[in-house]
Amino acid sequence: MNTVKTVRELRAAVARARSEGKRIAFVPTMGNLHSGHAALVAKAAQRVDFVVASIFVNPLQFGPSEDLDKYPRTLAADQEQLLQAGCHLLFAPTVEEMYPEGMTGQTRVSVPQLSEGLCGASRPGHFEGVATVVSKLFNMVQPDLAVFGQKDFQQLAVIRALVRDLNMPIQIIGEPTVRAEDGLALSSRNGYLNQEQRAIAPTLYRVLRQMAEAIRDGQRDYPALLEQGQQQLLAGGFKPDYLEVRQALSLRPAVDCDRDLVILAAAYLGNTRLIDNLHLNLDDQ
C-alpha cells in the first residue's frame, strides 16, 4: 500500500490503476481507525480491484468548541490496519493541501433539509463541512463507488443526496454498524470514555433496541415512547442530546403510517458525545 500526501500524486496513482482497467473504490476517514473502518475497506476490496482510503481530520466540520485538536492522529497504526484490510492507496493530505486558499473563502456544498435537525441542530455547519470535504475528495479520487458506515446515518443520507443532486457518477454503499460484543457501536470517540463511562455506554443501543421492539409490537405513540427512552437514558447516566423516530429516507419525523423507520440518538457521557441508530423496516418483519 502506498501513502501519498498530495492531490497530484493521488491523481497519478489513480490514473495508473485506471489505465490497467481497474475499478476504483473510495473509503474516506478521519483516521484513528478501528474494525468498523476495516470492514468498510474490506467491503470495498470485495467489490473492486483498487481501493483508495483517505485520512484527513477536516477542520471545516468541527465547531469552535469541538474536539478538533484532541482528535487522535494515529497514522502508523492506521496504515497497518488499512494494509491488512486490503487498501491499495492511502491519501493523507495536510490541511494546506486540502484548503490551499484557506477555509474562509472556500466554496461550500450544503445539503438543505437533511442537514437540519438531529446532529445538524447541535453541530451547526457540521454537515456543510462534511459535504464540502467529501465533494472535494470525490473530485480528487473520482471513484466508481464509495463506502460509508451506517452508524453516521444522517451523514450517509446527506452524502447520498449530494451525489444525486450534483449528478456525481458514484455509487454510495452504506455498511452496517460494527459493534463491540456488548452492543456499543465502534467509534473513534469511544477512546475518550473512562472505565465507568465505557461500562454504561452500551445502554444507548439497549434503549434503541427496546424502542424498536415496542414499535414492532404495535406502539405508535412516538412522543410517549421517546419520553420513556429519554428517561431510560437519563437513569443510565447519559445526558441525552436527541432521541428521535424518523422516516428512514427523508429523516422527517415519523407518522403512524410510516413503515421504514430509523430511531436516532445522540447522548453525552461526560464530555463525550456518542451517536447511534437503529433502522427498522416494518415490512421486513
Ligand code: PAF
Ligand atoms: O465520517 C467521517 O469520518 C467523516 O465525516 C468523513 C466522511 C471522512 C468526512 O470528513
